[in-house]
Amino acid sequence: EQLKLNAVAMQIPIGLEDGHQGVIDLATMTAIYFDGDNGENVRTEEISSEHQELAEGKRAEMLEAVSMFNEQLMEDLLEDNEISEEVIHAAIKAGVLSLELCPVYMGSAFKNKGVQPLLDAINRYLPSPLEAEPTEAADLANGGSKVLLDTDPEKPTVAMAFKLTEEQFGQLTYARIYQGKLRKGEQLVNTRTGKKLRVGRMVRMHANDRDNIDYAEAGDIVAMIGVDCASGDTFCNDHVRLACESIFVPDSVISLAIKAKDNEQQMKMSKAIGRFMREDPTFRVHSDEESGETIIAGMGELHLDIYIERMRREYGAEVIVGAPQVSYREAITTSAEYDHLHKKQTGGSGQFAGVSGMIEPLPRDSEESFVFENKIFGGSIPSEHIQACEKGFRDVMEKGPLAAFPMVGIKVTLRDGKYHDVDSSDLAYRLASRAAMKQAVHKANPVLLEPIMKVEVETPSDYQGSVIGDLSSRRGVIYGSEVKGEDTVINSGVPLGEMFGYATELRSMTAGKASYSMEFEKYTSTPPFVQEKVIKERLEKLKEDE
Structure with a gap:
């Protein structure tokens, strides 16, 4: 329910915890035992009489769930016909490929029990690159338009680095080839940096073991040795400039x-x-x-x-x-006008620039932290100086007026300005825009924003009151809780500044029985007493650094 998956058990365990011996496969109706210190000897037997009734009941539930994906299986069930293994496997595969069925397998990682049937199921039910939906990539040569990659080895090469590890002989780059083929000694282009690189050595990994290979094609996962790149980089040959969908990278908190x-x-x-x-x-x-x-x-x-x-x-x-x-971040809460004239006369040509307009807050959920809009008509500021004005406004975003934290969520509109034929320059307009922005931000009621973390705590229900009380004392907002067996899952939003040392506190509060996860959720305004404290500490630190 929590993962919103249609989970269906494909096995039932034979024994639990330290008495776990093997599993019963509901598709083949056989008992599978794992002998040896590491479960390496797989033994298949008939199901014992004590497990037969439970296995038949669970098999009926499994067949009912997977019959939704195969008409033949549904007919056989309705007519009480004998059901072949091939039909069951075909139904499960159809459900997995449609993303509407999640088969569940059982085992014990400690003694490697249940590993072999799980790997067999991965091989049997998950789609090969030829069956999977085509991967999308952005065509950098055509403004980032979307293109679908084809697993045809004759098409231009497209591969993506998804994992890096450091080796004795240099960096080991794990890459998946989405299109085309890759040969040892071939020259590729990293589309993020534009740099060319040569594939000197290529290997196929088997856990810690590796085989040297000279050739790989679409669908293969290989490791390249000595290639300088970052995680998420795309490699192409000279014929295309594509970038595979990069992983979303949130701001650090x-x-x-x-x-x-x-x-x-x-x-x-x-x-x-x-x-x-x-x-x-x-x-x-x-x-x-x-x-x-x-x-x-x-x-x-x-x-x-x-x-x-x-x-x-x-x-x-x-x-x-x-x-x-x-x-922390700083933001404005109201709109404010600005009008500033920058005049400086030294020997020779001076500096002259005037800017006027308005700043206003962007919606809190806006993805943009700064928006600049030019509404100058009639050339009161020549168009070649507009970019310098934008740079000047952006400069002020780096350090807010309260505690020199970066500013976010501001829209700047430039409406009018003043210009001098001799003394106006990019530098003058940049300086004028900086001063105007500072002037306007002070008038726009700036506030401090703090990161709120989405905190999920799973605790035995006996400790629920203590955990909720502790989260509330950290200025947390409780979103809700749900009971899962003997445990309670509590969802809340808590300021990051209050979460330091929480792991230790939670352990001592729940006798080590609770666990929690935390991820960034949003920025929100700090209460006045917190704002005062943070600003005071920040200004003292800046003073020490000077």
């Missing part, structure tokens, strides 16, 4: 300042950061201009903790970590 203990550690840290950025598009790094610190940013406290631990473990980089910083 939390940042940490890190620094290395000495120059040797700095080199190790830089190497680690370079690799992590290529692996994970949601991991961001920048240098703070005021303090000179290296700032890493990501999707949550745990996200960054994992990367810091990997720096220490995989690269031996000793890093000093600062306190987590929430990525």
Whole structure:
């Protein structure tokens, strides 16, 4: 129900937990046992009498569910005819291909029990590249228009890097070939960077083992060694410029300042950061201009903790970590007019530029953080200077008036201006626009926005009251709760600034029995008391950095 899937059990277990021995396959009505230390010896037997009645009941439920996808199966069921395995497999495959059926298989990862039937089912029911719906790509040569890729090996090559790992001999790039073919030694173009690259060595992976290959074609997944790229990059040959659908990358919501203990550690840290950025598009790094610190940013406290631990473990980089910083934003709440004349006269030609217009807030759910609209008619500002005006307005977006956090959600309309034949220039209009924007933002009642995280807590029902009380004390809004067996799932929205250390708090509150997940939901205005506190702390930090 939670995943909104039509889940249908294809097996029932023989024994549970430490008594788990195998599974009963409801399609073939056989008992499958997994012998050996790692379940490597698969043994097929008849179903024991103690499980026969349950298996027949569950098989009837399964056949009823999958008969919706095959007329022959439905007829055989209605007429009580014998049902062949082939018809059942065909019905399950039809349901899977239509995305309306989700077969459920059972097993135990600890002892590798149930793995072989699961892999057989993946092979039997999931579509091969030839059967799957064609993948869409954007044609960069034609303004990003959508094109469908074809699994024809004779068409121009299109492949996408979906995973990167660091190897002793360089970067290992896992890529799927969507169209065309790939040969060892072939030259490709990375459509994101425009750089050409040569495929020096290509391998087919089998877990940790690999086979060297010279050729692969559409539908294959291969690994290329020594190719410099980022996750999500598309490779084409010279005939096309396509980009496969890139993964949506949300803005980071939390940042940490890190620094290395000495120059040797700095080199190790830089190497680690370079690799992590290529692996994970949601991991961001920048240098703070005021303090000179290296700032890493990501999707949550745990996200960054994992990367810091990997720096220490995989690269031996000793890093000093600062306190987590929430990525606040600033926005305006009302519209405001601006009218500013920039005049400066020094020896020779001076600076002269006038701009006037209005700023207004964009809707909170707008995907754009800044919109510029030019409504100048009659040439009061020559068209060649309009871009400089927009740059000036954008400059102010980087640091808001309250606490120098980035600004979001502003629409700027330029209506009129003043111009001088000699003294007006791009620089003058950019400076005038900056001053005008600052003037208008102060008048437009700026507020601080904080990131709200969607927090889902799964806890034994006995602790429900304590968990809800704790979330409310963190300024959380409870969206609702639902009971799942003996557990309760609580959905809420909580400011990120209140979530630091929550994992430890939740463990101690529920005797370690509860778990939670957290993802970014939206930005919303901070209460006045929080705004005052954040602004005060931010200004003190900026003062220290100076």
